Amino acid sequence: MNSKCYWRRWAAWALLGAVLAPPAALSQTQSESSTPRVQITEGVIEPVSIAFHPFLAGTAHARERGERVASVAANDLVGTGLFRRTNPDAFIETITDFSSRPQFEDWRVIRVEWLVTGESEDTADGRIAVRFRLWDITQQRQALGLRYHGSPQSWRRIAHQMADAIYMHITNEGAYFDSRIAFVEETGPKDARRKRLALMDQDGANVSYLTDTGRLSMTPRFSPSKQQLAYISFRSDRAHVYVAEIDSGKTELIGEFEGTSFAPRFSPESDRVVMSIERDGNTDIYIMDLATRERVRLTRHPAIDTSPSFSPDGRRVAFESDRSGTQQIYIMNADGSRIERVSFGEGRYSTPVWSPRGDLLAFTKQHRGLFHIGLMTPEGQYERLLTGSYHDEGPTWAPNGRVLMFFREFPGESLLPKLYTVDVTGRNLREVPTPHGASDPAWSALLD
Amino acid sequence: MLQTVKLLGAVTVVAALSACSDMDMMSADGSGAAGAAGGSGSTGQPQGTMSYFEREVGDRVFFAFDSHEITDEANVAIAAQAAWLSLFKDATVVVEGHCDERGTREYNLALGARRAAAVKETLMSFGVTEDRIETVSYGKERPVALCSAERCWKQNRRGVSVVRGVPGG
Numbered sequence: 001m002n003s004k005c006y007w008r009r010w011a012a013w014a015l016l017g018a019v020l021a022p023p024a025a026l027s028q029t030q031s032e033s034s035t036p037r038v039q040i041t042e043g044v045i046e047p048v049s050i051a052f053h054p055f056l057a058g059t060a061h062a063r064e065r066g067e068r069v070a071s072v073a074a075n076d077l078v079g080t081g082l083f084r085r086t087n088p089d090a091f092i093e094t095i096t097d098f099s100s101r102p103q104f105e106d107w108r109v110i111r112v113e114w115l116v117t118g119e120s121e122d123t124a125d126g127r128i129a130v131r132f133r134l135w136d137i138t139q140q141r142q143a144l145g146l147r148y149h150g151s152p153q154s155w156r157r158i159a160h161q162m163a164d165a166i167y168m169h170i171t172n173e174g175a176y177f178d179s180r181i182a183f184v185e186e187t188g189p190k191d192a193r194r195k196r197l198a199l200m201d202q203d204g205a206n207v208s209y210l211t212d213t214g215r216l217s218m219t220p221r222f223s224p225s226k227q228q229l230a231y232i233s234f235r236s237d238r239a240h241v242y243v244a245e246i247d248s249g250k251t252e253l254i255g256e257f258e259g260t261s262f263a264p265r266f267s268p269e270s271d272r273v274v275m276s277i278e279r280d281g282n283t284d285i286y287i288m289d290l291a292t293r294e295r296v297r298l299t300r301h302p303a304i305d306t307s308p309s310f311s312p313d314g315r316r317v318a319f320e321s322d323r324s325g326t327q328q329i330y331i332m333n334a335d336g337s338r339i340e341r342v343s344f345g346e347g348r349y350s351t352p353v354w355s356p357r358g359d360l361l362a363f364t365k366q367h368r369g370l371f372h373i374g375l376m377t378p379e380g381q382y383e384r385l386l387t388g389s390y391h392d393e394g395p396t397w398a399p400n401g402r403v404l405m406f407f408r409e410f411p412g413e414s415l416l417p418k419l420y421t422v423d424v425t426g427r428n429l430r431e432v433p434t435p436h437g438a439s440d441p442a443w444s445a446l447l448d
Numbered sequence: 449m450l451q452t453v454k455l456l457g458a459v460t461v462v463a464a465l466s467a468c469s470d471m472d473m474m475s476a477d478g479s480g481a482a483g484a485a486g487g488s489g490s491t492g493q494p495q496g497t498m499s500y501f502e503r504e505v506g507d508r509v510f511f512a513f514d515s516h517e518i519t520d521e522a523n524v525a526i527a528a529q530a531a532w533l534s535l536f537k538d539a540t541v542v543v544e545g546h547c548d549e550r551g552t553r554e555y556n557l558a559l560g561a562r563r564a565a566a567v568k569e570t571l572m573s574f575g576v577t578e579d580r581i582e583t584v585s586y587g588k589e590r591p592v593a594l595c596s597a598e599r600c601w602k603q604n605r606r607g608v609s610v611v612r613g614v615p616g617g
Binding site for chain 1 (some may be wrong): 584
């Protein structure tokens with residue numbers, strides 16, 4: 001049985017089903033004659049079962065680290081909704097030698113499909129190492145064997161990279177666990193909300209702060225290749241675009257104009273920022289070269305033109321405009337030529353964001369009192385809505401183009417917004433743990 | 449016609465409020481010997497304060513959903529603001545544009561800017577010079593009414609004129 005073939009079929013069926021049917025209910029028949037690994041009935045996926053045998057170690061300290069690494073990696077995988085972790089209480093075999101093959105039958109009888117064994121060490125240079133093997137129980141062979149080596153502080157990144165390797169092998173999708181999220185932490189009452197920029201690992205760990213709450217700071221976006229964030233902050237009561245160096249915390253104002261500037265995004269080469277500049281009540285889209293600070297105006301229209309987003313090849317910019325009367329999505333060349341409307345449905349379409357794979361636009365849609373996160377192709381076809389609630393807004397793409405994060409606001413006076421993830425089929429909606437309220441998420445590329 | 453009547457009515461009201469004994473020291477353009485920027489106490493210019501402007505003249509106008517159109521009521525209110533500004537020539541104004549929460553963040557920053565610009569244009573149409581007016585947008589970031597219903601949202605869709613250069617009162 002070819003695991004790659006199963007996942008491709010699953011993904012294709014899920015996509016087709018999501019296009020043809022409401023996301024909550026999919027039903028189709030599997031054409032495989034043998035027992036399928038993934039069942040899709042009535043919108044429920046049967047996850048693949050994976051077991052993590054306790055990692056071997058020579059010291060209690062290294063063993064405890066091994067447990068942490070396995071736990072973080074397992075959490076990543078289970079969090080996709082595609083994996084189920086077998087309880088160690090059910091294990092029959094106890095493995096004592098990392099180099100030996102497992103007793104496959106002992107794992108098959110407890111319905112484990114994939115087994116992870118590992119070893120955690122302290123290396124002579126004061127660093128740590130983790131090695132693991134991924135065993136395909138069904139085919140009774142080793143699927144992967146990798147070793148990671150790094151500083152003691154890098155154990156979480158090791159765990160995420162291990163989980164990525166496992167995920168890529170089993171699902172045939174790209175990696176995304178070894179990445180970070182920039183977001184806005186929100187605290188305080190609704191009429192005196194405090195906002196500051198924050199960073200965290202994509203699983204919610206390692207929260208740190210870039211700005212203080214003295215001024216409103218919002219909408220952070222990662223540079224694709226440099227350790228920088230573009231964002232806006234209110235200075236003298238006006239929104240302005242800033243670029244911050246993530247490592248040093250140094251910030252620089254780049255949008256000092258009459259009027260205001262906002263909605264910044266980096267170009268794929270990281271050398272330019274596209275943004276909205278407002279003057280005398282009119283908002284248009286400009287691109288600024290970060291080295292020369294020269295700006296080029298892309299739109300000239302009394303409409304509100306905002307929320308620009310580059311295509312991954314840097315040739316086009318998607319944006320929202322109300323030039324037709326209500327907010328709709330448009331795409332233009334990166335020099336401002338050839339502006340074409342892309343969304344034509346009922347409702348208001350905003351915040352278009354191009355997938356890193358170039359195949360989809362994510363957006364926010366308002367219709368009949370609800371807010372949705374939705375997807376469509378850059379040609380404006382195959383629109384489907386992934387979520388719907390009182391207020392969902394602001395999608396950002398995981399590096400593999402298969403998962404989205406957004407923020408959700410709640411009606412009433414007291415609840416703070418929170419971050420959520422959902423996959424491109426509309427499944428596996430999950431809250432992302434943050435210490436306080438959170439909004440405006442931005443997902444980094446895979447870390448170097 | 450009706451609009452002109454309302455406008456004249458508003459200007460008359462403000463003029464009438466100004467024509468009290470405390471204001472005798474002021475010349476028609478508001479620069480009195482007692483100092484136009486002086487306190488509201490002893491020299492008695494309580495009308496020339498921020499709190500008077502907010503309470504008595506009215507510092508805000510409201511907008512329909514997703515709109516920056518100045519309604520008839522807004523027009524009258526802005527006329528009253530302009531009339532006050534013509535009496536207190538040292539005052540400048542920052543017009544804040546705000547939105548309700550039922551929109552996306554960046555669009556609302558732009559819509560708030562449109563609303564502020566619309567109020568500014570209307571002030572200018574009533575004779576306030578451009579150099580006295582600044583505009584800012586807060587988008588949906590600074591609501592005053594917190595419930596998730598139209599009765600609150602309509603209070604948040606507002607243009608607020610914040611006067612400067614006069615005592616707080």
